[in-house]
Amino acid sequence: MPHRYFTTDIADGSAYLNGADAHHLAVVLRAKAGDDVTVCDGLGTDYACRVRLAGKERVEMDIISSHPSESEPHTAVTLYVGYPKQDKLETIIQKATELGAVRVVPFFSRYCVAAPKNEEKKNVRYQRVALEAAKQSGRGRVPEVAMPLSFDEMLRDAAACDTVLFCDEAGGAPLHSRLKDTAHSVAIVTGSEGGFSREEAEKAAAAGFLPVGLGPRILRCETAPLAALSVVMALTGNLQ
Template identity: 55%
Template structure:
């Protein structure tokens, strides 16, 4: 399978890579004139690029007509994940990108064990993890990792921007399958999962007041790094995006 790269320098039948990606293709992968790669514009459009020039720090291509990325799901999902401890967020980001998430938003809540620390620097690392995962699994966009929200009320204020929000509560709720059958036309979906300590009762009330549907994930209590991936995989399956 041809290697995949993202670039904004694409149009009129031409494209270019610069910086680390150009170095990777030219020096690590030993790309040569005539070799082909997949180029993505980060807007779910892909191109077959044929190398026409290899220069220090720059690789140029002729490109085919663009075509829609087959890897992008029919639903646009934002994952609101309670901030976990001990680096677990890196795995949540990596695997949720593989499953098709559009955006990941960590948040702090009442029972979070982790506390804010050097979040700007962490965000840079999280963004790199998302980019590498997107390349590895053939995505046509670069999913965003946002700075963490300071409290659960901030999460609830954003829910108005979605067609449907699902609040995954350790105390149980409605079956996800039933709710998605009722909402076949939804495109923009928010999924909300908690940290190690779960959610306080008043946070569950806030979610309901903001219009989120309370959902269960079966009779087992899932770890905070398992629940978001289970929720995301379930939504992707029930919307036909894992077929």
């Protein structure tokens, strides 16, 4: 398998690597003109490229062909996660990227321990976690990590998905009974360390979210979204 890089610097039949990626390819891997490289735009398209000029700070490549990334699931799953402690959110982002999520959206709810603080700066860090995980796992798309929403904003945002699974400790139907074959987009909503308030669960039900139970054992706030995502990916044929 040739080496694979993300870049958005793609135009007129050429692709370019800059900075650290250029250094890695030209200096660390000693790539030369004529070498094959795979480049991905991070939006689901892979480009088979050939090196034209391998500079330490910029590598120029000719695009030979392009095709949809083979590693992308055909179901767009967004994780809406009650804002947990920062290290847990990073764990969720990393593993959600490996497991094929298209978007991770933290939101604040009544029992969140975390409070909004330096969110622009944190978001830059979260996006970097997603990018690194996308590289490592061979994703064709770098999941977007959204700026945190309020609970009510989350309700409106998630409602745009075909199916919204609301995972609450209070329980609900088995996950497999909630998933239709026709769902192109699925939202999985899970709580923070403190779970959901009764009022929040009622609002979610009023918004048409489907309550889902994840079993009698209490899952940590970073385990629940990843377990639910694994099951949704398996049931929609995206983990095989």
